[in-house]
Amino acid sequence: MRGSSAKSLDATLAAVSAVPGASAAQVGAELFGIVEALDSAVAARRVLTDPSIEADGKRTLAAGIFDGKVSQDALAVLQAAVGGRWAAGRDLTDGLEIAGVAAFTRAADEAGRGDELENELFEAGRVIHQSDELRQVVSDKTVPVAAKTTLLQDVFGGKVSESTLSLLGQAAVGRSGSFERVLEAFSRQVAAREDRLVAVARVAYDLDDAERQRLTDALSRRYGRAIQLNTVVDPSVIGGIAVSVGDEVVDATMSTRLEAARRRIAG
Template sequence: MRGASRESLARAQEALAGVTVTEGLGAELFSVAKLLDGNGSLRRALTDPGRSGATKTELAEQLFSGKISAPAQTILSAAVAGRWVSGRDLADALDQLSVEADVAYADGQRKLDELEDELFRLDRVVTAERQLNDKLSDRNIAVTARQELIHGLLQGKADPATVRLAERAVDGRGRNFAGSMRSYQVAAAARRSASIATVRVAAELSEAERTRLAAVLGRQYGRDIQLNVIVDPSVVGGVRVDIGDEVIDGTIAARLDEAQRRIAG
């Protein structure tokens, strides 16, 4: 998001931080985002720059009072009171806030570590299982049918917050399943003011090695680092680390490739 939309999102995030987060808050915010997706006139009315924040807040209260919880209403009111570069930005913000609400709830239940781990492992399973990935991303299959598929896969095996987020990722609001899942992992990491580092190694790291690597990366980037470790024999040896758009490739395979390029050049 840009400019005014980013500032408005920040104020809505402050509102989220100030309410009691319930188990269903994330689903409520997401349902409002979906409503705005399908109702252009409502979206324009709630983001009209010609209307004052108070007028838009009053409209939101008239439309949603009694239909969503008090915490959801508080967050929605804070959001519509702001200015948005695009009408779509408001729906995107509520989508993001819905994820942050689920993450906050998991954190309050002391299950944030579990949520992060389950999101990561599910992302890896779906990425590896081409047929499953295709089904979850197939827009010709009804959303409810795809959600039933992921629910059946996770039922009894994952925390309810993980299941809710996975079902939401199937819906996607225009993003594919993998893209949604990775954004959820980023939200979970942000909850602990950390960044996610995807680490590829030839063999599993010991707990001591994980701790040392996280500490080194934390010093380099100036913040806590959450490691997601992938065992990948193709790296041959060493470590490849992806943090956002940055890549630190210290693998033997990378060094061999570089040597071959120098010889060829």
């Protein structure tokens, strides 16, 4: 987000930071519910983002709609959001969705499970990506969100935290793109809580702790930031490693070298 929307998002996230850690997960779930409600209430969303209406009036309207339906902590975040200026009506609900992810991230950090949340999102994303049937269902816009949520609960319930399940369910809504694209955005946001970058390493075998640490340290030196390293074991790489950080990919796998040599020989 840029301009007025970016400033309003900062104010909204600051309100999330003021939420007690013990209730942050509940606030995250409530914010996702508010997003769903406002996505389907176009007229209300337009009023709440109308720059000609005073901020106090929009806060009063937001309270009239949601007071008694969500906690006071969630309502405070909502009122911080509607009190700002958003370049487009959609930016408000996008910002509230980001705030919901931030609330779940805060809850995980307060419980000392921030890294666990990060890892669970990555591993769940891998499982879904590797299953054509599962990926098709969660990405299908014609499948009701409730059905997707039930499916995700059946697959991951008891294996990941409730916060992870909530984020997976929200990604399945697909408000801003495909399931995988939204989940990747959520994962980046969770990782960024400590100004970290996410690196995905594709390797021929599972790295041991010492190898993971050496690779993490090397990437941290290269990018000048802390690194959250996720690994994908792929025997087809034969040897070496391919690392992607954002849009940058460094491919030093043996399979790639062999293919390059084959092409040179073939002319």
